[in-house]
Structure formats: structure tokens, C-alpha cells
Amino acid sequence: MRSVKSSVRSWKPGGMRLAILFVILLQARAVWPQEPAEPRLDKEFDKQEKIYRSRGADVPGGYVTNRGLSDYAELLPKGFCDTLGKLGSSDRWLDIGAGQAQAMLDYYAPEPDAAPAQKCGRSSAKARAVAVSIEDRQTDKWREQAASLGHDRLRYLSGKRLRDYSAEELGKFQIITDVFGGFSYTEHLSQFVDKVLSLLEVGGSFYTLVPGVHLENGKDKLGILYLTELEDAAGRPEKVCSWLKKTTCVQVTCESKSDWKRPTELINIRKVCSDVSVPRLKLWEFEAGYPPSRRFQLEP
Numbered sequence: 344m345r346s347v348k349s350s351v352r353s354w355k356p357g358g359m360r361l362a363i364l365f366v367i368l369l370q371a372r373a374v375w376p377q378e379p380a381e382p383r384l385d386k387e388f389d390k391q392e393k394i395y396r397s398r399g400a401d402v403p404g405g406y407v408t409n410r411g412l413s414d415y416a417e418l419l420p421k422g423f424c425d426t427l428g429k430l431g432s433s434d435r436w437l438d439i440g441a442g443q444a445q446a447m448l449d450y451y452a453p454e455p456d457a458a459p460a461q462k463c464g465r466s467s468a469k470a471r472a473v474a475v476s477i478e479d480r481q482t483d484k485w486r487e488q489a490a491s492l493g494h495d496r497l498r499y500l501s502g503k504r505l506r507d508y509s510a511e512e513l514g515k516f517q518i519i520t521d522v523f524g525g526f527s528y529t530e531h532l533s534q535f536v537d538k539v540l541s542l543l544e545v546g547g548s549f550y551t552l553v554p555g556v557h558l559e560n561g562k563d564k565l566g567i568l569y570l571t572e573l574e575d576a577a578g579r580p581e582k583v584c585s586w587l588k589k590t591t592c593v594q595v596t597c598e599s600k601s602d603w604k605r606p607t608e609l610i611n612i613r614k615v616c617s618d619v620s621v622p623r624l625k626l627w628e629f630e631a632g633y634p635p636s637r638r639f640q641l642e643p
């Protein structure tokens with residue numbers, strides 16, 4: 344019989360590496376549970392619903408729903424304002440998670456009313472705009488403007504999530520935006536991206552951002568509290584941008600913002616052909632918030 348001593352001595356470096364890998368994997372599993380805890384998730388989903396339904400003084404200070412077009416210009420990847428400005432009057436713009444849809448109101452504001460800094464998307468022809476929000480946050484100003492322009496030009500849809508709309512209900516779009524909307528809030532991230540891309544015309548662009556992520560350029564500051572974390576099927580950390588780049592029929596560009604309060608990725612996804620396939624993610628953790636914190640794992 345071989346003694347423990349002799350078997351330790353006879354270990355090859357390769358065996359040692361395997362053992363170390365095994366310990367690392369065990370530790371990774373200790374951080375991420377084997378199965379998402381359903382009752383705990385349900386509790387967090389209820390809390391999230393309360394945030395969506397909050398009104399008046401109950402709306403949490405961090406749940407901002409009135410960003411204007413100049414905020415969109417700052418928060419979305421470069422190229423957004425130019426693309427918006429090039430749209431013709433029969434083109435269509437979808438804003439997912441529009442809140443009060445102030446950005447669309449600004450877009451339709453007559454030239455003299457537009458603030459000087461607000462030159463984003465200026466053109467004489469205006470695209471038809473559709474705002475989607477879970478909860479109805481239409482303002483009187485929106486209702487007036489939509490009534491005067493006609494609901495064919497300015498439309499506000501609420502009462503359900505993006506995934507609950509059929510292709511016929513929404514139609515197709517040349518440009519889709521999402522500023523702290525579904526992309527940052529959904530618990531079904533891969534299905535969300537799949538839906539967005541199905542609504543995009545070939546040649547169209549999706550502009551969004553995601554805060555609190557591992558940056559593509561790797562320049563994250565230390566001590567960051569991440570909001571959206573991904574791991575691959577083997578349990579190794581995966582970046583949001585590298586996951587998105589595995590999607591077929593798209594060109595993904597990421598602008599890493601390492602000097603922002605939270606490391607943030609500004610993302611542009613251009614659809615280049617119709618056979619889109621988004622690698623599936625499974626939700627592992629969700630903690631309500633604005634935005635919520637989420638952990639996903641790539642399905643094998």
C-alpha cells in the first residue's frame with residue numbers, strides 16, 4: 344500500500360494544478376448557490392413591483408423617470424443623436440422604459456422651445472415615437488402633445504412589460520433606446536435582448552447603458568458594488584459585453600466608463616442580419632432596487 348507521504352511525493356505538477364482548480368471551483372460554488380431560492384426571489388419581485396407602482400411622495404428619490412433628451416445624449420453611446428437626427432417621418436423610434444417620456448417630448452418640441460444644449464436629434468422630419476413603460480407615467484404635457492400631433496406620431500403604452508407585447512402590437516423600429524429601463528431592470532435579460540432585436544429592422548440600432556458591471560476595458564475601480572453580474576456555464580465571470588458579442592447577426596460596440604460613479608458600459612447593438620440568436624441566461628439572484636442587482640448564469 345502506498346503511504347500518504349509517498350503519494351504526495353509522487354504528485355505531478357498537473358495533478359496539483361487540477362487540485363487547485365477544484366478548490367477554486369468549490370469556492371466559486373460557495374458564493375453562488377446551486378439553485379436560485381424561489382421564495383426569496385418572489386419577495387424581491389414584489390418589492391420591485393412596489394417601486395414601479397410608487398406615486399407622488401412614495402417614489403424613491405433614486406427612481407428617476409423624467410430624463411430629457413439632453414440626458415439621453417449624455418448617457419447613450421456616441422452616434423445616438425446623429426442616428427436620431429437622420430430618421431425620416433415614416434421611420435420609428437421605440438423607447439423602452441420611457442417613464443414620463445420626456446426625451447420624446449423634447450424631440451418633438453418646436454425649435455424655439457428646445458434648450459440650446461438640446462441639439463440632439465434635431466431635424467425637420469420627425470420619426471414616429473413609441474414609449475413603453477410598465478407603469479403609466481404620462482404627464483398632462485404628453486397627453487396634450489400626443490393629442491395635437493396624433494397618436495400615430497406619439498404613442499404611450501403601459502400596463503405590461505416589453506416581453507408581453509406581440510410583434511403585431513409594436514411593429515418594427517429603426518432605433519430603439521433604453522435609459523435605465525428594461526435592460527437594467529429585467530429579470531429575463533437574454534429574453535429581453537432577444538425581444539428587442541426581434542423588434543429592430545435589419546440595419547437598425549439599439550442604444551442602451553448598464554451601470555455597475557465588469558467593464559470590457561478591465562479598468563474597474565476597486566471596491567465596487569456590482570449591480571449586474573454574469574458567469575459562464577463553468578462558473579467563470581463573464582462580462583456583459585463579451586456575452587452580447589456572442590449573439591449572432593449583430594455588431595456590438597461598448598464604451599467603458601470607468602470614471603463614472605459606477606463602472607458603466609454604454610452599449611450600441613446594430614442588427615446586421617435577421618438570424619439573431621442570443622445566448623441564454625438564467626437568473627440566479629435578484630435584489631429589488633433602482634436599478635435592482637442581478638446575477639445571471641449562461642446556460643450550457
Ligand SMILES: C[S@@+](CC[C@H](N)C(=O)[O-])C[C@H]1O[C@@H](n2cnc3c(N)ncnc32)[C@H](O)[C@@H]1O
Binds near residue numbers: 408475506525
Ligand atoms: C427609472 S425609470 C427610467 C425612465 C426614463 N428612461 C428616464 O430615464 O427618465 C425605469 C422605467 O423602465 C420601465 N421598465 C422596467 N422594466 C421594463 C420592462 N421589462 N418593459 C418595459 N418597461 C420597463 C419602468 O416601467 C420605467 O418606466
